[in-house]
Amino acid sequence: MFIESRELLMKHKIPVAKTEKYWKGLEEGKVYKTVCKNCGEEYYPPRAECLCGGEVEWAEIDGEGVVEAFTTVHRIPAGFEWHENPYTITIARFGNVRVMGWAENVKVGDKVRLKTGKDETGVWKVYFEVV
Amino acid sequence: MRVGVIGVGCSKFGRRDDVTIQELSYEAVKEALDDAGISRDDVDVSVVGSVNSRGYELMPAVLVNEYCGFTGKGPIRVEAACASGAAAVYTAFTSIASGVADVAIAIGVEKMTEVDTATSLAIGGRAGNYLWEFHQYGTTFPAYYAIHASAHMAKYGTTEEQLAKVAVKAHRNAAKNPKAHFQKEISVEDVLNSRYITYPLKLYDCSPISDGSSAAILASEEKIKEMGIDDVVWIESVGYASDTSNMTRRESFVGLKATVLAKEMAYRRAGIEDPVKEFDIATVHDCFTIAEIMAYEDLGFCRKGEGGRLIESGETDLGGKIPVNTFGGLKAKGHPLAATGVAMVYEIVKQLRGEAGELQVDLKNYKGLLHNVGGTGHFAYVMVLRR
Numbered sequence: 033m034f035i036e037s038r039e040l041l042m043k044h045k046i047p048v049a050k051t052e053k054y055w056k057g058l059e060e061g062k063v064y065k066t067v068c069k070n071c072g073e074e075y076y077p078p079r080a081e082c083l084c085g086g087e088v089e090w091a092e093i094d095g096e097g098v099v100e101a102f103t104t105v106h107r108i109p110a111g112f113e114w115h116e117n118p119y120t121i122t123i124a125r126f127g128n129v130r131v132m133g134w135a136e137n138v139k140v141g142d143k144v145r146l147k148t149g150k151d152e153t154g155v156w157k158v159y160f161e162v163v
Numbered sequence: 164m165r166v167g168v169i170g171v172g173c174s175k176f177g178r179r180d181d182v183t184i185q186e187l188s189y190e191a192v193k194e195a196l197d198d199a200g201i202s203r204d205d206v207d208v209s210v211v212g213s214v215n216s217r218g219y220e221l222m223p224a225v226l227v228n229e230y231c232g233f234t235g236k237g238p239i240r241v242e243a244a245c246a247s248g249a250a251a252v253y254t255a256f257t258s259i260a261s262g263v264a265d266v267a268i269a270i271g272v273e274k275m276t277e278v279d280t281a282t283s284l285a286i287g288g289r290a291g292n293y294l295w296e297f298h299q300y301g302t303t304f305p306a307y308y309a310i311h312a313s314a315h316m317a318k319y320g321t322t323e324e325q326l327a328k329v330a331v332k333a334h335r336n337a338a339k340n341p342k343a344h345f346q347k348e349i350s351v352e353d354v355l356n357s358r359y360i361t362y363p364l365k366l367y368d369c370s371p372i373s374d375g376s377s378a379a380i381l382a383s384e385e386k387i388k389e390m391g392i393d394d395v396v397w398i399e400s401v402g403y404a405s406d407t408s409n410m411t412r413r414e415s416f417v418g419l420k421a422t423v424l425a426k427e428m429a430y431r432r433a434g435i436e437d438p439v440k441e442f443d444i445a446t447v448h449d450c451f452t453i454a455e456i457m458a459y460e461d462l463g464f465c466r467k468g469e470g471g472r473l474i475e476s477g478e479t480d481l482g483g484k485i486p487v488n489t490f491g492g493l494k495a496k497g498h499p500l501a502a503t504g505v506a507m508v509y510e511i512v513k514q515l516r517g518e519a520g521e522l523q524v525d526l527k528n529y530k531g532l533l534h535n536v537g538g539t540g541h542f543a544y545v546m547v548l549r550r
């Protein structure tokens with residue numbers, strides 16, 4: 033025998049004031065990392081504070097990256113039901129940082145370029161295109 | 164202050180529609196108290212490990228503690244994703260080692276089957292960094308390990324057949340463990356023919372979604388003497404480490420750095436030089452088949468890249484040089500997150516005492532290795548136990 037719980041829905045307002053440049057950048061086709069002017073540490077995902085205490089600057093990631101790992105998700109989680117077909121999550125290296133994105137027909141070692149786009153739910157993200 | 168395990172308990176793992184989280188906890192706690200031959204009053208503090216992000220009781224520690232009869236003695240709730248069990252044992256261990264408590268109980272419990280699978284995947288997919296991963300890319304927990312599998316296969320030529328052999332071994336052992344979620348042997352073909360969950364991992368490469376509880380009672384050497392207990396499994400050393408929440412900030416995808424760091428700490432403290440020779444039994448974190456392959460390498464059972472060949476060699480089977488996951492592993496025994504790490508203590512204690520029945524390993528050095536990972540290498544605990 034079961035008793036069904038009362039429904040609890042949660043939707044959060046996530047503060048992105050410190051990384052606004054990144055999110056606005058996606059809408060302009062740009063993908064930014066941050067680089068510390070003091071120690072040279074590069075951050076992706078970007079963060080507005082370096083742990084060394086130095087000031088960071090925003091730098092665009094572009095050029096060719098190399099695929100290091102990927103997976104094609106067949107069993108789709110709640111929140112992505114709108115995506116009826118499997119999607120491929122890919123991690124590619126661009127210089128000193130690695131970037132996650134969606135791609136098609138990739139394998140480890142492939143060279144890729146970045147682009148950005150909006151999915152059917154209005155979320156902007158990174159897509160990779162095999163060179 | 165030396166700390167020993169004096170009692171262990173473990174519930175039946177699987178779909179447990181018959182019990183709430185607190186009722187499930189009590190099954191393991193009762194068994195552990197009986198096993199130690201002590202009463203609830205002898206326990207100074209309880210530690211409750213539970214992720215419980217799928218639960219309707221969002222703060223389960225007090226319910227669990229009350230139902231198990233420890234009201235007033237803690238509880239301390241700990242969470243370290245899938246390593247919450249080892250984190251609970253570690254917390255109990257340090258409370259005794261520091262001299263604050265004489266006897267502590269670590270309880271690991273998880274009810275995972277009360278929500279549907281798509282919801283469960285969406286919760287597990289939040290185990291990394293929600294905003295930068297799940298929100299945009301729909302990561303799932305299997306997907307995180309599949310990312311590692313793709314890199315391992317590309318770099319070292321590890322094959323889907325080799326991964327399948329991990330599952331076959333797990334099911335073979337679980338079939339003889341009445342507490343395991345799965346009680347059925349499977350073949351390499353069964354694994355290879357099962358559907359993709361997230362390429363390259365298939366259904367049988369993945370641990371099931373399980374409910375379960377486990378408990379371990381720890382005590383100081385002084386108290387153990389005072390109570391006249393003479394069959395003790397000592398916690399010789401504990402190592403712990405962590406890694407970045409974001410996959411993109413990891414150094415590589417062919418292993419888990421947190422495991423390597425935790426291992427170095429634990430081995431150094433216990434003077435372990437050759438794990439394959441020194442341990443009679445190892446429990447490693449095999450939430451997915453690739454996780455066991457990487458664990459072999461990261462724990463030093465073989466060189467990096469040779470994990471696939473080690474499973475093929477049969478040396479990690481019962482009767483091999485280093486039997487691994489003799490009770491069926493997370494893969495086939497089940498992986499009720501926080502219950503897993505404490506259940507590893509249960510398995511090692513049963514083995515080192517020679518109480519493992521059909522699954523008993525040969526005892527030479529009376530040493531066991533515990534390896535519990537949280538998230539995708541977000542946390543790692545490695546412990547050396549000795550009887």
Ligand SMILES: [Zn+2]
Pocket residue numbers: 068069070071072073082083084085086
């Ligand atoms: Zn800096």
